[in-house]
Amino acid sequence: KAGVTQTPRYLIKTRGQQVTLSCSPISGHRSVSWYQQTPGQGLQFLFEYFSETQRNKGNFPGRFSGRQFSNSRSEMNVSTLELGDSALYLCASSPLGVTSTDTQYFGPGTRLTVL
Amino acid sequence: QKEVEQNSGPLSVPEGAIASLNCTYSDRGSQSFFWYRQYSGKSPELIMSIYSNGDKEDGRFTAQLNKASQYVSLLIRDSQPSDSATYLCAVNSNTGGFKTIFGAGTRLFVKA
Numbered sequence: 587k588a589g590v591t592q593t594p595r596y597l598i599k600t601r602g603q604q605v606t607l608s609c610s611p612i613s614g615h616r617s618v619s620w621y622q623q624t625p626g627q628g629l630q631f632l633f634e635y636f637s638e639t640q641r642n643k644g645n646f647p648g649r650f651s652g653r654q655f656s657n658s659r660s661e662m663n664v665s666t667l668e669l670g671d672s673a674l675y676l677c678a679s680s681p682l683g684v685t686s687t688d689t690q691y692f693g694p695g696t697r698l699t700v701l
Numbered sequence: 702q703k704e705v706e707q708n709s710g711p712l713s714v715p716e717g718a719i720a721s722l723n724c725t726y727s728d729r730g731s732q733s734f735f736w737y738r739q740y741s742g743k744s745p746e747l748i749m750s751i752y753s754n755g756d757k758e759d760g761r762f763t764a765q766l767n768k769a770s771q772y773v774s775l776l777i778r779d780s781q782p783s784d785s786a787t788y789l790c791a792v793n794s795n796t797g798g799f800k801t802i803f804g805a806g807t808r809l810f811v812k813a
Binding site: 619693 | 732745750801
């Protein structure tokens with residue numbers, strides 16, 4: 587099976603812009619979770635989507651949003667970018683999600699730099 | 702108190718030694734526990750999952766879970782330089798909605 591894929595792998599934006607990141611889960615996986623990873627804060631949970639519905643959400647401002655399509659692919663959007671949004675954004679997929687004993691498998695990540 | 706706590710390290714061990722990584726968690730209702738390894742510049746990869754009290758072994762890796770003490774550990778036997786990485790403890794929590802909470806990670810250096 588192909589693994590989790592994320593596009594783009596690298597992105598440079600300026601403050602105030604918005605950005606959309608994409609994640610394609612492992613075939614058959616219905617849950618997609620998004621995480622932000624920074625050196626100072628570690629891996630922070632953003633949100634989880636399951637069957638096109640946001641099921642769980644972390645403590646991030648409303649500038650961070652996402653959606654999931656019927657084929658389980660997911661997008662994450664960040665509006666009005668701030669310097670502090672520079673991070674590695676990781677997507678993880680699992681068959682049923684964190685409400686079970688599922689294991690999450692991570693994609694390679696998108697490295698976002700905000701100038 | 703952080704929800705998942707790990708010693709940030711770095712933990713340095715000689716090649717061939719046993720590396721012991723520890724993790725404590727605050728949500729007593731947590732049922733699923735995971736150890737991930739993350740090399741610099743790469744994404745986390747799963748090493749072990751454990752759901753029941755006791756030990757679970759997979760090759761050179763042994764995960765230990767003690768729910769009464771809210772403690773999870775990972776032992777790496779016969780440590781190799783290729784084991785040098787950051788090890789992340791992750792816990793599925795039901796507080797405020799189901800989510801996976803990661804510890805800050807422990808950096809491990811295995812000296813040849």
